[in-house]
Amino acid sequence: MGDPDVLEMVQHEERRGSRDADDAFETNEPSLGSRETSLLIGEETLFKKDKQSKDSIFFRDGIRQIDFVLSYVDDIKKEGDLKAERRKEFEHNLRKTGLELEIEDKTNSEDGKTYFVKIHAPWEVLATYAEVLGIKMPIKESDIPRPEKVPFSYMLGPLKLPRNVKHPHPEYFTAQFTRHRQELFLIDDKSSFFPSSSRNRIVYYILSRCPFGVEEGKKKFGIERLLTSHTYSSAYPLHDGQYWKPSEPSHPVNERYMLCQNWARFSYFYKEQPLDLIRNYYGEKIGIYFVFLGFYTEMLLFAAIVGLACFIYGLLSMHSSTRSTEICDPEIGGQIIMCPLCDLVCEFWRLNSTCLASKVSHLFDNESTVFFAIFMGIWVTLFLEFWKQRQARLEYEWDLVDFEEEQQQLQLRPEFEAMCKHRKMNPVTKEMEPYLPLHRRIPWYFLSGATVTLWMALVIASMVSVIVYRLAVFATFASFMESEASLKHVKSILTPQITTSLTGSCLNFIVILILNFFYEKISAWITKMEIPRTYQEYESSLTLKMFLFQFVNFYSSCFYVAFFKGKFVGYPGKYTYMFNVWRSEECDPGGCLIELTTQLTIIMTGKQIFGNIKEAIYPFVLNWWRRRKARTNSEKLYSRWEQDHDLESFGSLGLFYEYLETVIQFGFVTLFVASFPLAPLLAFLNNAIEIRVDAWKLTTQYRRPVAAKAHSIGVWQDILYGMAVLSVASNAFIVAFTSDIIPRLVYLYAYSTNTSDPLKGYVNNSLSVFLVADLPNYTAPSEKRDFTTCRYRDYRYPPEHDQKYSHNMQYWHVLAAKMTFIIVMEHIVFLVKFLLAWMIPDVPKDVLERIKREKLMTVKIIHDFELNKLKENLQMDSNEFAKEVMIQENKVQLAKSTI
Structure with a gap:
């Protein structure tokens, strides 16, 4: 926990109040028994398969949840010793950060050649890095009702999912997690307080910054570099369980199965x-x-x-x-x-x-x-x-x-x-x-x-x-x-x-x-x-x-x-x-x-x-x-x-x-x-x-x-x-x-003479006449025909005209109409676009109100928590206590005015 190399890497990652978190992290040493346990786990050799389900997501003790897995195979090439040394140093440094490791020998793997390193993040590590990463956690169940149903929502019933699937958890007021305010958060069970997605995010954050050696004066660190060099073959968090069956009663809820049943089915394409x-x-x-x-x-x-x-x-x-x-x-x-x-x-x-x-x-x-x-x-x-x-x-x-x-x-x-x-x-x-x-x-x-x-x-x-x-x-x-x-x-x-x-x-x-x-x-x-x-x-x-x-x-x-x-x-x-x-x-x-x-x-x-x-x-x-x-x-x-x-x-x-x-x-x-x-x-x-x-x-x-x-x-x-x-x-x-x-529109309004069918004659009008005799020998068909003229698509004067084969007036009329259409269409559409962008707010009014309400309630909850903490922990006379209460009340009023 006190390794200076690891701490040095962690320190410059925290930008928002993380210096305090680091200071607390350095002084929060685990007990000797915990460290000795984590070191001895990797030395355990025998694996009794009858004591563990194949769908287990826990260590062998059935208590500590697996948050991440690393795998590797023995390398018999000349770089094998170097890779083994890197893995040893990397895993040693992981244990120093507080992570707990359990290694499965290749003899226990199905293919007989792959080692697996299972990683568990205990509460102290999760709490520290949740503060470092600014993870927000619930402090009180929200009293803001969900948006009301839209009109005629009953007609969309077949498209809806069950409420427990659509909203698996209630809404909460949340605040960024801090260790010195743990009592503020709704912690019923420390082992399940942080969701699995947050746990694997925290562990990956540590893995990506953990050192494994120094080469040429440069510090080498990060799981990605070890994967690139094939020191480890893979690194991944575990799924909750099988996607085709729910988890056993003693295991956490298998959200993978819920997703497969309610989301990944092709028959649910309309839901x-x-x-x-x-x-x-x-x-x-x-x-x-x-x-x-x-x-x-x-x-x-x-x-x-x-x-x-x-x-x-x-x-x-x-x-x-x-x-x-x-x-x-x-x-x-x-x-x-x-x-x-x-x-x-x-x-x-x-x-x-x-x-x-x-x-x-x-x-x-x-x-x-x-x-x-x-x-x-x-x-x-x-x-x-x-x-x-x-x-x-x-x-x-x-x-x-x-x-x-x-x-x-x-x-x-x-x-x-x-x-x-x-x-x-x-x-x-x-x-x-x-x-x-x-x-x-x-x-x-x-x-x-x-x-x-x-x-x-x-x-x-x-x-x-x-x-x-x-x-x-x-x-x-x-x-x-x-x-x-x-x-x-x-x-x-x-x-x-x-x-x-x-x-x-x-x-x-x-x-x-x-x-x-x-x-x-x-x-x-x-x-x-x-x-x-x-x-x-x-x-x-x-x-x-x-x-x-x-x-x-x-x-x-x-x-x-x-x-x-x-x-x-x-x-x-x-x-x-x-x-x-x-x-x-x-x-x-x-x-x-x-x-x-x-x-x-x-x-x-x-x-x-x-x-x-x-x-x-x-x-x-x-x-x-x-x-x-x-x-x-x-x-x-x-x-x-x-x-x-x-x-x-x-x-x-x-x-x-x-x-x-x-x-x-x-x-x-x-x-x-x-x-x-x-x-x-x-x-x-x-x-x-x-x-x-x-x-x-x-x-x-x-x-x-x-x-x-x-x-x-x-x-x-x-x-x-x-x-x-x-x-x-x-x-x-x-x-x-x-x-x-x-x-066609130009012909309809400017050149058509047929009142019953204004477009009649358009095809003939859109084709110009060319004298076959004017075709150069290198372009004329090799098989001669008894045609004196042929037609082509363009607006040009006929051969008998003084300006033969040059563009006629209708060509310029059509061109002017095309440019006019482009200008008019673009202006109409852009005008409507700007009006719609101005009329439609980026943030809906009800969302703004809910954001303000949540900020206000969060400030109030934290204020009440700190106030109760002062009452319990500080021994002061009534005047001093009243003064402290007034200061806290002023802070709340200031927060309200800011919001």
């Missing part, structure tokens, strides 16, 4: 989540992720309903569309001869060969597209504003209101401390803390920036390669599909554009997955080399790298189709060429929106299906194989710690990838939703399954993660806000430049 139970078992950081995912899914339901209504409108109006009717009409579309889609090998073709493609395009390119784009701009604002309210309510309910400024900014990463040789005064805490000069980090910052830039350039290069592939195979598809049959009014949905788009999108999706796999490994290594100071800085740095790359990786092809494809094609006789070899891609006569829909559908659904299969099958197969290798069907006990050891590790970045997956999906739902109104519905269905997949794998296939605190979703919230703003602009540009809505 609410037991959020308090998730928080109690896994900690706030994992809990808040599931709160966010659930809230996001609920909000997606409204967008999915509106999107489905827009799709149904397009489906019902598909056969009445004037544009599709004219394209499919043999007397209109069948008589329009289109110019070749590629040089030499492509022939002329009739417009009605794209009949079915034009009808499918109408599903997503109709009047409801504009409405849905505006609706989604408003929806994303409501989602983010209501999420801020939900998050504020969660901070109150989970005692996280003051968490960030008191804790998260102050906890240093052990890796950062290990690399620091210098110390400097913290101007806030006035304490000496580790300091790493900037010149040590700059080279890694440059390398990090160069790596991210290089990989994003690689993504762009791969996208260009896919474009080249599409251009190269387009001629093959065109020559195969646009034969004489296309001139005989054969209708096919598999036009060269659609066929090439389908194959190109599938190829692009495969390239995305490959690049993403390699970049994940590199970005994690680069971030580690930057030596971030705190865990928050580490996650923020990694988040920025990963998001920038995945943004480019997943969205670049969609941006290309939406804003570049078909925009710089030129016209017959003067086409633009990529690398002076391949002719630029053209859009279908109905526009590029159907191709954007195809690209978005393949990438979005492919990523979601692949992600769910990987998340469900990958850990299941690994665990099955690990158990198969470990089990020898012997008579040895397959203990609780061995069962958990054979599970997959969730890892420190497990939650990071879950957030990243959700945010990338959010981008698909918002950035390009004008082209695919079914995107929210697909996202909603995926998330309903995703919640249960994540719950199932966490509860049954993964070791229990170390509990961690978080008061929000962190930097992801800023990313969501940025994407929300970008989505307004992207959808406005998609409607204006990718959709065919604006040209």
Whole structure:
């Protein structure tokens, strides 16, 4: 307990009143009997399996609960002795901090080669580090009633969980735990006062800062470094028990079983989540992720309903569309001869060969597209504003209101401390803390920036390669599909554009997955080399790298189709060429929106299906194989710690990838939703399954993660806000430049002469005329036809005009209308966004009142406790006592005025 090395590491971690806790910790020596017991436990050799259940989570005495487990195997290589010495020193220092260890010999393990070190944190250690970490514990049951039921809540009865599952514990007034006020807290049983999530968090805090030796003048410490060097093979807290059966009466409540029964079942996909139970078992950081995912899914339901209504409108109006009717009409579309889609090998073709493609395009390119784009701009604002309210309510309910400024900014990463040789005064805490000069980090910052830039350039290069592939195979598809049959009014949905788009999108999706796999490994290594100071800085740095790359990786092809494809094609006789070899891609006569829909559908659904299969099958197969290798069907006990050891590790970045997956999906739902109104519905269905997949794998296939605190979703919230703003602009540009809505509206109001059907003649109006004789020899079809003119999609003067093939006035009218629409739509949506953000408070009024009430009651309870303590412990005359009472009353009044 008095080891100076350990105490030195602990001291600079405490920033908020922790110096007093350390002083008390140094003087609070355990009894000799306790120390001798902990030292002798590791020397116990025989293990009588008939005296212990295989589901036991206790030491052999059946009393001390196992809070953490370390495992290792003997290393016969030359580094084996060094690793053994490190383990011996590490475990010796753990015992000095007060932790109690019990070692299981490899002969007792099922595989016959794995040692297990079981760790128990006694009350003195838990109390000390609870004070160091600022853990809040109950001091009195709350008299603030839970929020009243919403109107018509009886209709949501099938979606609700039983009350004892939804709220497994009553609400309490809480205060930060301090040892000198232990009587203030509701301590019925010291062994169960701290929940298992808090216990494993405390033990991991000690493990991550415990030294194991000195090399080259540098102190080596931390379980993570020992895991990296394979000194230990794993470190994990235990699950409560089996997930398929409740615990025995003598054991604590098996919350893992409760979660499996009420949360991790796929048949419960329609029910609410037991959020308090998730928080109690896994900690706030994992809990808040599931709160966010659930809230996001609920909000997606409204967008999915509106999107489905827009799709149904397009489906019902598909056969009445004037544009599709004219394209499919043999007397209109069948008589329009289109110019070749590629040089030499492509022939002329009739417009009605794209009949079915034009009808499918109408599903997503109709009047409801504009409405849905505006609706989604408003929806994303409501989602983010209501999420801020939900998050504020969660901070109150989970005692996280003051968490960030008191804790998260102050906890240093052990890796950062290990690399620091210098110390400097913290101007806030006035304490000496580790300091790493900037010149040590700059080279890694440059390398990090160069790596991210290089990989994003690689993504762009791969996208260009896919474009080249599409251009190269387009001629093959065109020559195969646009034969004489296309001139005989054969209708096919598999036009060269659609066929090439389908194959190109599938190829692009495969390239995305490959690049993403390699970049994940590199970005994690680069971030580690930057030596971030705190865990928050580490996650923020990694988040920025990963998001920038995945943004480019997943969205670049969609941006290309939406804003570049078909925009710089030129016209017959003067086409633009990529690398002076391949002719630029053209859009279908109905526009590029159907191709954007195809690209978005393949990438979005492919990523979601692949992600769910990987998340469900990958850990299941690994665990099955690990158990198969470990089990020898012997008579040895397959203990609780061995069962958990054979599970997959969730890892420190497990939650990071879950957030990243959700945010990338959010981008698909918002950035390009004008082209695919079914995107929210697909996202909603995926998330309903995703919640249960994540719950199932966490509860049954993964070791229990170390509990961690978080008061929000962190930097992801800023990313969501940025994407929300970008989505307004992207959808406005998609409607204006990718959709065919604006040209149709210009024709309707400025050029149509038909009063009965204003859009009649639009198809002919949108196609310009080109003289076949003006085609250069290197672009004209090799097989000559008796056509004097052909048509192409553009607004240009005909050959007989003085300014032939230059843009006509209608082109400028359409362009002006597109720019006007973008400006008007953006201003309308942004105005509504700002109004909603101003009208909806970040913190609900009832939450503010409850926070004030709890602060007031906490001050009063502490005041009464101190007052009673004064009465009991101090012998003073009536005047002195009255004076002390007055001082305490003044403190309460001051606290009230502050609140």
